[in-house]
Amino acid sequence: xxxxxxxxxxxxxxxxxxxxxxxxxxxxxxxxxxxxxxxxxxxxxxxxxxxxxxxxxxxxxxxxxxxxxxxxxxxxxxxxxxxxxxxxxxxxxxxxxxxxxxxxxxxxxxxxxxxxxxxxxxxxxxxxxxxxxxxxxxxxxxxxxxxxxxxxxxxxxxxxxxxxxxxxxxxxxxxxxxxxxxxxxxxxxxxxxxxxxxxxxxxxxxxxxxxxxxxxxxxxxxxxxxxxxxxx
Ligand code: ADP
Ligand code: MG
Numbered sequence: 001x002x003x004x005x006x007x008x009x010x011x012x013x014x015x016x017x018x019x020x021x022x023x024x025x026x027x028x029x030x031x032x033x034x035x036x037x038x039x040x041x042x043x044x045x046x047x048x049x050x051x052x053x054x055x056x057x058x059x060x061x062x063x064x065x066x067x068x069x070x071x072x073x074x075x076x077x078x079x080x081x082x083x084x085x086x087x088x089x090x091x092x093x094x095x096x097x098x099x100x101x102x103x104x105x106x107x108x109x110x111x112x113x114x115x116x117x118x119x120x121x122x123x124x125x126x127x128x129x130x131x132x133x134x135x136x137x138x139x140x141x142x143x144x145x146x147x148x149x150x151x152x153x154x155x156x157x158x159x160x161x162x163x164x165x166x167x168x169x170x171x172x173x174x175x176x177x178x179x180x181x182x183x184x185x186x187x188x189x190x191x192x193x194x195x196x197x198x199x200x201x202x203x204x205x206x207x208x209x210x211x212x213x214x215x216x217x218x219x220x221x222x223x224x225x226x227x228x229x230x231x232x
Contacts, residue, residue: 002029003030006026017230019104020107021062023228026199027227030202033221034223034225036054042089043090047086053108053109056079058109059075059079059092059107060109061074061103063102065101066098071097076092113220116137118134118135119213120134120212120213120224121210122200124207124208128151130151130204132150137213148165152195152200153194153198154191163186163187179219182219182221185222207231208231209229209230210228211228212224212226
């Protein structure tokens with residue numbers, strides 16, 4: 001399926017957003033690393049899916065009704081065996097927060113190497129068209145609103161400046177005894193999302209809003225572990 005088909009399938013299903021698996025397929029087709037994953041319907045499919053992936057794994061609920069999966073008990077990280085995974089699916093299915101929701105299935109995926117969590121986002125400005133955003137994860141975005149924006153398409157220089165502008169930029173360079181993370185990998189993702197020929201320029205009219213939250217950036221690379229694409 002090409003990226004336009006991916007989007008038209010979601011529209012035909014009456015969705016207002018891509019599900020996480022489709023969102024990650026979209027990212028992957030623009031060259032962004034995403035975890036290897038499988039979609040399962042229930043606990044009886046957990047062992048077969050577990051065997052095809054490399055543990056530890058993460059289990060996530062897929063539901064058009066759940067925006068923040070963790071808040072709803074819909075994310076379980078660090079699953080190390082098939083039995084543990086099947087139990088996690090059962091437990092998730094029985095969680096009260098999920099009872100009222102429509103469940104598409106469960107995403108089972110490999111864990112990204114540890115690193116700094118970064119947010120990459122996109123919004124459409126009625127006047128300027130697509131804008132790309134970057135910020136450091138967690139409280140940097142939520143409390144401190146430490147983010148920078150540019151109008152698309154961005155150049156490599158723009159992307160570098162976006163990172164340099166962040167008040168928390170030092171965190172990427174390895175503040176407080178932590179290792180520096182690969183800023184080039186973040187720049188690369190910003191170009192694949194917001195650059196010439198990137199996702200936003202190629203799909204200008206398709207999305208009202210999008211984000212990768214988080215992109216996990218290690219010393220050597222960056223993996224998009226969550227993807228949200230709101231259709232326009
Ligand atoms: P939501 O934002 O809907 O609550 P996420 O998919 O972002 O759910 O998962 C919540 C958190 O779990 C992430 O912020 C990240 O810290 C961790 N996480 C999720 N998927 C992975 C993964 N594949 N590898 C490592 N950590 C992950
Ligand atoms: Mg998230």
